[in-house]
Amino acid sequence: MTSSAPRRTVLAAALAAAATAATPLPATADTPHHSAPTPPRTKNPVDYHAWTTAADWHQGAARGTHVAPGPRPGIRIARPAGTTDYHDPHTGTSATWEYATWTSPVHRLPVPAAEAVASWNAHTPSGTWIAVELRGTYTDGSRTPWYVMGRWTAGDGDTDIRRTSVDDQKDGRSAVSTDTLALDDPSTGLRLTAYELRLTLHRRPGTTLTPTVWRLGAMASDIPDRFEVPPSTPALVGHELHVPRYSQEIHKGQYPQYDNGGEAWCSPTSSQMIIEYWGRRPTPQQLSWVDPTYADPQVCHAARHTFDYQYKGCGNWPFNAAYATTYRDLQAVVTRLSSLNDAERLIHAGIPVITSQSFLKTELDGAGYGTAGHLMTVIGFTPTGDVIANDPASPTDPAVRRVYKRHQFETIWLRTKRHDAEGKVKSGSGGVCYLYFPVQPTSGQRRVLRELGIR
Template identity: 70%
Template structure:
């Protein structure tokens, strides 16, 4: 139930512990604000989302061998090698030569001077290709961060690929990379990350015409204040989405090389539920490697394809989001939301959310467990405003659908501080979630995403 390596606020929920039918909207959707706009007067801005997705976005950056490609889904590809480099994979100990090209975003000045930043990407990496994402930041005192590697990623797991990996422990004494999160070491000092660029490097086997294709590159910057409780919200919508139900617990002991199934697989199990809600699923060929005696082999597939070889688990959030976008025309982000009202807006538009929370057994009625970090899928709200969740920490698939009390659930999700079983103050997750949607959403869905700061 605990992470194998120390992680900060956002990452407390990367690994798990150890549940419809669509209902018509109860009311018209609330008006959407432009993506990235500040919240209404009196509500502090806690999160800034920025992503590069359009042809103009890709053209605005600085490229060395990378090229923007137009079309219905614009992207970035490796057009010509800018050079070659040798890379020794720390997990296979194999050294290989790769051609590469790079793209660096313009400087983005965050509307929220940040204590934490998480990057994300939506991409396709054929066998024999991979990519790296770096954060190049500037602190509020004008000094620069190192070029922090936020992930080395490939969608595959074969001999032609590297092993996807985070790079824990990068630090300059003022900030540190905790798996997939940049964090200021001493938030009380007032130091913040004021602005950043993202650098994307695309790699391929030399002498080939292979290329990764990246459709989205972005980051969430946040500064959520310390809080043990949050104000109670007023229910605003009742409805439920028909999301498939999968239990992580039926996989206990499966595939030790991918963290042994069971309670370690909450994140990929949640991801697979939403991927299939959107009508995407792995092919029979994709699943041919799975033991045919195992139920729900697609969950095993999701675990394998989200596994972070440095973190030694399936809970790397950008890796889960990136996995979702390996399916046809899918988009994904990791972000933070302000309230259950934000979740109601998304559910009303047909968009379920994967949320992160940590709690004692006594803090969530009906869960039957406590956790230092767990992912579940919010699929709706009852008439009383309580949360309907597909909770993968359930003994079987039919038992996955759960109803949790609104007040309990919103507090364990939105707080940033809590007491553990020993009475020690530890971190909460501060409203972290990740969102998956079709790459070409409806206008209603587009407005809903914009209202929570996500530009599609």
């Protein structure tokens, strides 16, 4: 049913923070990084920060890149800094690429974090690709290695690499699991106090092609360890957005090379629903590879173009966000929200919310299934505050619209810990969501996004 489950369970220990949700003190010469906690924090435990404007890009360190001007400024290759050889583990081929880099300033976190997820918006013409890396600073002043958070290209043709996450990245205190950098044992008090991001843009030698990166950011968070969450009080309710309905289940068995076919396509199916809500869709030429007897070929297209060749699935969070921004004038971020009240504000402003959750069949009335990890789309709220969701794990397109009990939904989405059917402790997403919205949002949309830390 989902493709995001396998590596999310790996994060079970990493998602655990102190039950008191305390913020650690910076280490001193007399205080090792694993020492006593400090008083409870009062700031938002989630920080999303991005570089998007010309002024932002000029703050970074460029090696061979320049800022492309215009209404949507971005980083492009100006004059390559050099060449590098890359062996693609998924094709078995090696090639030489010209490259240039851009490194962000250090971003200091308002609340030290136990996790970080990078995301980006980019144009990568055939024959180009980007690598996104993150380096964090620990509370004791030492730093992580440069962790690869993704090697991304929109295509998968003969001149392209295969988009991929990178396994086996760790330093003994933190590690990357597909798309998430997490501390090995947050109960020690160790946290990340800052991070910087590095972009490496690649192209075939001798060409003038270049990737363009319009948005580069990361969500860093320190969500407390919790099996339950306090219920929110309904506020902006009684509103529903008109979002297309697509079932992943009708694609079962189609293109099994992409995560065993449609039964695991919850993430790209959700992404495609929201892309089309904003009036974008693939062209007939882009869909020409899909068997013409298949319904909703755009869902097959989304699965193919979000597929992570290392993870062997379509549930890589930032890869879905990056896919959404291959469509004209769309932006996308991966972040966390604190409650359904945040989702209400977004819905009221006209912005649907793709949420990540895991649950037993008995924990979500009306779903009819259990899952170790699943993406669905919040499109509205009933007058009493229950959640209206487009759930792609439905047998047909018309059956996709569901109404779920508010507190049940909020719990399975916001918790960081849960018990599986065997009673074992597993991880939850802690409120992870994808937000897709126009490059030029309305003033109301811009205000709500800004209030949620997204600009």
